[in-house]
Amino acid sequence: MANDNDDYIYDEVTGEWRPASEIAESSDTGQVVVRDAIGNVLSDGDSVALIKDLKVKGANQTLKQGTVIRSIRLTANPEEIDCRFEGIKGLVLRTEFVRKR
Secondary structure, three states: OOOOOOOOEEOOOOOEEEHHHHHHHHHOOOOOOOOOOOOEEEEOOOOEEEOOOOOEEOOOOEEEEOOOEEEEEEEEEEEEEEEEOOOEEEEEEEHHHHEEE
């Protein structure tokens, strides 16, 4: 088997096996790559849709699957995004429950 540059490395931040070249790029920039449930890269200002119904603690409200959240903000934690939704202040969603629109 030939040694090539497409070696895969386990990324503990995302919990996925990623190409070594991709990890090298993200470490060079010093920024953490935030990905949605499907693996698309998220950035500030993106719109996302929920992939399952989520009960919101303290709001007695359920956000339904397919609900679109606009203008997300990335946090220091690559597994969470900060966003706003009608009547809910300080809403934080886990990236495993959203997909990029």
